[in-house]
Amino acid sequence: MDLEKIRTIIEKDFSAKNKVREKGLIHSRKTIQLSGNAIRSIHRGEQEKAKKMIAEAREELSQASAELKDHRDIYFAGFMQNAEKEYVEAEATLALITGKPLPEPDSLEVGYAQYLNGLGEAVGELRRHILDLIRHDELEKGDKLLDLADDIFYLMASFDYPDAITYSLRRTQDITRSIMEKTRGDLTTAIRQKSLQKSINELQEKL
Template identity: 40%
Template sequence: MVDVAGGDASRARLEGITDTIRVGLGAANGAREEALPACRSCIRSASRAIRAVHRAEPEAVARHLAEAEASLRVAQRTLAPFPGLVHAGFLHDAEKEHAEARLTEALVGGEPVPGPDEVGVAPAAWMRGLCEAASELRRNLLDRLREGDLERGEALLGTMDDVYDVLSGVDQPDALTHGLRRSLDQLRAVLERSRGDVTTTVLQTRLQRAIESRG
């Protein structure tokens, strides 16, 4: 004899569980749809801030950094109830770009570097942001060399070297650092090219001074 009542109860339980899951997935998808544009906005504003740093436009830097941070905070608040989405990757990218902009501003200006808590990002995003900010210094370094400011150029090269050395000591799996090793490989290549540029400029400067002294 078939227990119809029991079958109905079992189906109702399955439907209840599935409905709960469906509601949760719907909420997560809604959060994702809201957070993605905020993350993209953060990345755009951070990129504009970095360009403004290189152009020495402090007011534009401040404006774009404020826009980036506002967008990032929206994304962080929206995704906070959904840990799976927090670690999906797109929030990390936005945090990394925001950190890169903040750290580029500090490194170019010779200011103390703000830590992850001050920037308001995860440690892994901060480390990758710092690594890419150090790579961004190459543009500023070349500008200083073209202007004949060799001392500042050498100082920027030293900062790039320090960042590479410090972050190279973080020997953890990529699953924890979100690709820091790859970013470090890129920084090393930028660092070596920059070291060659500084060395060439130093030698040219010495030769020019020697020629002038003989004249």
């Protein structure tokens, strides 16, 4: 039994996997960083800057996929799925806040589970934007965005499959539901306060 030969074969395989893993990690981390920065730019109203960073994030994701195309076990180790989810979140946040149609998963070249989880996380960004709209007394816009968040939640809730297939979509559903309930409460309170203030003003004018 030539154990040294066996060791050499395995060492060569492990070494190759480790090299592509490191390259994939670099690109996936850049994808996550760019996606996060893009979302921050969206909230600051810097849409063109956000679009540029999202395009860069997509390129990083594509490079990571290319590096790992012959090593599917490494591709599905987890870090790529997280990068895809963060990229989807950025794309979805931009579309929702700017009033554009949501991009489809195949056009983004991401897994379906990552797509759904990314949409769920985008609802959290919608909450932040809706709170900004409440502060600026743009309640109607906030109400429309909440309707979009409802649509996303019902899309997610329509899938009932094991976590091994959906990458813990149930957990994302639970978080999304909680975010929506809080946001609906905040928006309802703001609408009632505005209505009450309007009634008070009308009464004062009559006195």
